[in-house]
Amino acid sequence: MKRIWIVVLIGLGVAGIVIILSGHQGIQIIQDTTYQYEKSIEQEFTQMKKGKTGQPLYEVYHDLPVIDVHNHSVEYFHMMESRNMNHVKSVKELWQQYGIDHTVLFGDVSEPSAIQTDRLSWRYYQEYPDLIYPSFAGIPLEKGKNGVEKVQEQLEKGYLNVGEIYAASRFSPSANVRWKGEHPYSGVLPEIYEVVAEYTTPIMLHIDPPRGKNMSYFRRALTNHPETLFIFAHGNVYTSPKKFENLLADYDNLYIDFFAGFTQYNESSQYKLRDFVPVIEKYPNQFMLGSDSGVEIGIEKSYQAMYELIDQLTPATAVKVAYQNYERLIEEQPFTKYQKNRIQELAEELMIENKTYRLNKHKANELIFELSN
Ligand SMILES: [Zn+2]
Numbered sequence: 001m002k003r004i005w006i007v008v009l010i011g012l013g014v015a016g017i018v019i020i021l022s023g024h025q026g027i028q029i030i031q032d033t034t035y036q037y038e039k040s041i042e043q044e045f046t047q048m049k050k051g052k053t054g055q056p057l058y059e060v061y062h063d064l065p066v067i068d069v070h071n072h073s074v075e076y077f078h079m080m081e082s083r084n085m086n087h088v089k090s091v092k093e094l095w096q097q098y099g100i101d102h103t104v105l106f107g108d109v110s111e112p113s114a115i116q117t118d119r120l121s122w123r124y125y126q127e128y129p130d131l132i133y134p135s136f137a138g139i140p141l142e143k144g145k146n147g148v149e150k151v152q153e154q155l156e157k158g159y160l161n162v163g164e165i166y167a168a169s170r171f172s173p174s175a176n177v178r179w180k181g182e183h184p185y186s187g188v189l190p191e192i193y194e195v196v197a198e199y200t201t202p203i204m205l206h207i208d209p210p211r212g213k214n215m216s217y218f219r220r221a222l223t224n225h226p227e228t229l230f231i232f233a234h235g236n237v238y239t240s241p242k243k244f245e246n247l248l249a250d251y252d253n254l255y256i257d258f259f260a261g262f263t264q265y266n267e268s269s270q271y272k273l274r275d276f277v278p279v280i281e282k283y284p285n286q287f288m289l290g291s292d293s294g295v296e297i298g299i300e301k302s303y304q305a306m307y308e309l310i311d312q313l314t315p316a317t318a319v320k321v322a323y324q325n326y327e328r329l330i331e332e333q334p335f336t337k338y339q340k341n342r343i344q345e346l347a348e349e350l351m352i353e354n355k356t357y358r359l360n361k362h363k364a365n366e367l368i369f370e371l372s373n
């Protein structure tokens with residue numbers, strides 16, 4: 001009798017251990033960086049275009065997703081969020097009105113004050129992950145100032161974009177920023193190009209003037225770092241369609257941030273939007289739209305000009321330029337070691353078990369935000 005009881009007790013003990021062990025499988029995190037193009041949107045675009053009856057173009061194309069890949073207004077955004085500003089239209093209201101679905105948001109560039117605006121960009125990304133892609137630009141480019149380590153740290157944390165980095169500047173109003181480069185291959189820039197390539201994160205470069213020595217060093221960067229995703233900030237500003245032809249024929253790791261507002265509304269522009277249409281149609285995978293916060297023309301004109309360009313493109317090209325080209329660069333970024341560890345920590349704290357997550361970098365961020373709440 002006694003023996004039977006012992007056997008039963010041992011049996012129960014083993015079963016208990018098995019249950020505990022199997023219940024303690026923890027979580028599984030799978031890297032998933034595939035990007036599926038939304039095919040139906042082309043047809044929808046055609047329908048939107050057919051429905052034009054003289055209303056503003058941002059209304060005609062309101063249902064077309066649009067990404068602004070170049071916006072400095074994080075400080076203004078912060079002001080709108082933290083004070084009672086009922087008398088002016090908030091940044092979010094403008095996005096809503098103009099149908100801007102996502103904005104690559106940052107603030108100051110290539111100087112110490114950018115460190116603070118980079119933090120703000122992260123803070124508001126946490127609050128509005130459906131509206132904002134966080135970018136950072138507070139990086140010293142001189143050797144010996146830990147610029148490369150800083151880039152790595154920010155990318156590990158979860159930032160999805162680098163820039164706007166002042167790789168060279170002579171004529172811009174911000175030409176005297178302390179951390180600008182001498183040219184696009186100066187200081188630690190080549191090392192930074194390698195790090196961003198490891199993370200598959202795009203880097204947006206300001207290059208002015210976009211000619212001469214600056215452009216030959218930019219070409220060197222594009223040639224020597226074929227895995228790096230370069231975005232040429234406001235690439236159409238003081239650049240001809242012919243110049244794009246030459247650059248894009250040589251480099252498929254080059255993306256053009258097209259500042260339509262400059263071409264359409266700034267009197268200094270030598271070209272019209274229609275002059276750029278053939279080259280955009282020829283390289284439809286490499287153009288994206290940036291507002292540059294409406295510098296010199298105002299943000300609303302900058303948004304309007306985006307639609308004036310979109311309206312002149314074929315449906316397949318329009319949807320790529322409006323959002324798919326940049327969205328792909330976001331979706332294809334893998335999650336980082338830091339993110340993975342953080343998710344595991346949080347899952348343990350919250351005793352989440354037997355769960356499988358398929359994530360890329362931005363989804364990992366969103367999961368971290370959710371689990372931290
Ligand atoms: Zn710039």
Ligand SMILES: [Zn+2]
Nearest residue numbers: 070072164292
């Ligand atoms: Zn800018």
